[in-house]
Amino acid sequence: ETGVTQTPRHLVMGMTNKKSLKCEQHLGHNAMYWYKQSAKKPLELMFVYSLEERVENNSVPSRFSPECPNSSHLFLHLHTLQPEDSALYLCASSQDGPSSGANVLTFGAGSRLTVL
């Protein structure tokens, strides 16, 4: 596989469920990101990992918990979500970390989350 792969593509969960989103990049990149995309809103940066260390937590509620076990994999653990958390969650990677001038992000196709 090539590029950035996200699973599952669609997820429906209740507010009391616990689920995880998975992202895998096959590009040899050093930084990975989680973005949230809601209808009619800009992409919102949630978390950034550079060389497996979290370098950004953009005031995200604790019901979202990221995990980056290695430079190729990124997870977003979800628990006790709210209906307003329904959105498209996009994973991305970049060659260099956020402190460099790198601006080219490669995105996955996203995980469409619906919270009932």
Added chain:
Amino acid sequence: GQNIDQPTEMTATEGAIVQINCTYQTSGFYGLSWYQQHDGGAPTFLSYNALDGLEETGRFSSFLSRSDSYGYLLLQELQMKDSASYFCAVPPGNQGGKLIFGQGTELSVKP
């Protein structure tokens, strides 16, 4: 803080030229990027301007004026497949790859 403005929607005719403008306010500046996103798809990188002037890549060109905090994406010889959302993005200050995105411009290309 950061603020990025671009039109919400635009409509153009197949074969025509369309210009999508983007203005930004950031505490520093590290470049302007453009991304394309088709409905249901992933955003894909189109172009990056670090310096003033025009960058051309096939039918698409991107322009930057740092003194005016302004850029645009120019799409020529429009095709139906160009119907998509287009996002301009700037990094906040000197933080490089942590892009902040505009709300996106939804472009509809009509026959």
